[in-house]
Amino acid sequence: MMVLEGPAANGMGKSIAGRLSCDFGKIEHKLFPDGESYIRMPPVIGDSFAVVQSTYAPSEKHLVELLFMIDALRDMNKKEITAVVPYLAYSRQDRRFREGEAISINTVLRLLADSGIGRLITVEPHRKEPFSSFSGKYTVIDPVEKFAEVLSERIKSPFIIATDEGDMERAKRLADLMECDYDFIEKERDPDSNQVSAVSSINSDLSGKEAVIYDDVISTGGTIELAAKIAISNGAAKAVAVASHLVMAGNAYERMISAGISEIYGSNTVPFSRCHVIDVSGLIAETLVSE
Ligand code: R5P
Numbered sequence: 510m511m512v513l514e515g516p517a518a519n520g521m522g523k524s525i526a527g528r529l530s531c532d533f534g535k536i537e538h539k540l541f542p543d544g545e546s547y548i549r550m551p552p553v554i555g556d557s558f559a560v561v562q563s564t565y566a567p568s569e570k571h572l573v574e575l576l577f578m579i580d581a582l583r584d585m586n587k588k589e590i591t592a593v594v595p596y597l598a599y600s601r602q603d604r605r606f607r608e609g610e611a612i613s614i615n616t617v618l619r620l621l622a623d624s625g626i627g628r629l630i631t632v633e634p635h636r637k638e639p640f641s642s643f644s645g646k647y648t649v650i651d652p653v654e655k656f657a658e659v660l661s662e663r664i665k666s667p668f669i670i671a672t673d674e675g676d677m678e679r680a681k682r683l684a685d686l687m688e689c690d691y692d693f694i695e696k697e698r699d700p701d702s703n704q705v706s707a708v709s710s711i712n713s714d715l716s717g718k719e720a721v722i723y724d725d726v727i728s729t730g731g732t733i734e735l736a737a738k739i740a741i742s743n744g745a746a747k748a749v750a751v752a753s754h755l756v757m758a759g760n761a762y763e764r765m766i767s768a769g770i771s772e773i774y775g776s777n778t779v780p781f782s783r784c785h786v787i788d789v790s791g792l793i794a795e796t797l798v799s800e
Pocket residue numbers: 601635672673705724725726727728729730731732733
């Protein structure tokens with residue numbers, strides 16, 4: 510297998526290739542004067558390829574570049590192509606909240622399925638349900654064991670908090686691995702202002718506990734801000750945030766710190782350096798060579 514690293518891979522292509530001791534190539538990329546992306550494949554070796562490209566912001570640009578790379582390989586008559594998309598954009602618009610809205614993740618998944626890839630690998634999307642209509646082979650990586658390993662080294666009295674009742678299963682998995690309790694807050698988001706507010710709080714006493722607020726994505730930081738304030742008002746000695754994807758839009762970091770978050774943990778699916786980075790390239794490498 511040859512691993513090809515796109516312009517939005519955050520170094521993960523090289524790391525995956527190194528772990529698998531396989532051929533590696535960096536895809537040439539530049540911008541035309543009008544801002545359009547130019548993609549050129551390096552000399553390729555063999556018949557099996559993993560194209561690594563995350564789709565963090567600017568998501569549309571990175572998604573189109575991924576489609577260009579896949580097409581360029583297919584133009585070379587290469588058919589065994591796996592798209593490794595560590596952060597899959599638009600995962601959160603997975604239903605029609607208001608009449609007339611586009612269900613963006615369905616469009617993204619259809620574009621990828623139609624691109625001719627043999628397999629899609631991604632790290633914990635917002636929900637797995639939209640993948641049920643994905644016509645190709647796909648693997649969703651759950652980084653929770655890796656997170657538990659790193660967090661257990663640093664957090665001695667953890668208490669896991671989910672930021673939605675629907676995310677309790679994720680929180681329970683982390684809590685089981687860290688041998689601690691868990692609870693959830695229920696939030697609602699104003700679709701116009703994007704502000705989040707609590708619908709229900711946690712019922713547990715967190716005195717002396719280190720609240721670990723676990724989410725799939727941190728975007729504006731509003732959800733973590735809310736959860737941190739609730740955790741601290743319930744007696745938590747400290748509050749840390751952990752998420753698979755640190756999108757960190759705008760002043761998310763400052764917002765979370767002001768709300769009392771003392772540490773942020775997240776994977777390297779999106780580049781963000783002001784946190785404890787948990788490298789998931791090993792999990793991706795293992796997945797690539799698994800069935
Ligand atoms: C939504 O339900 C997700 O799981 C996250 O809680 C949400 O996307 C985080 O967004 P933000 O950081 O903007 O509150």
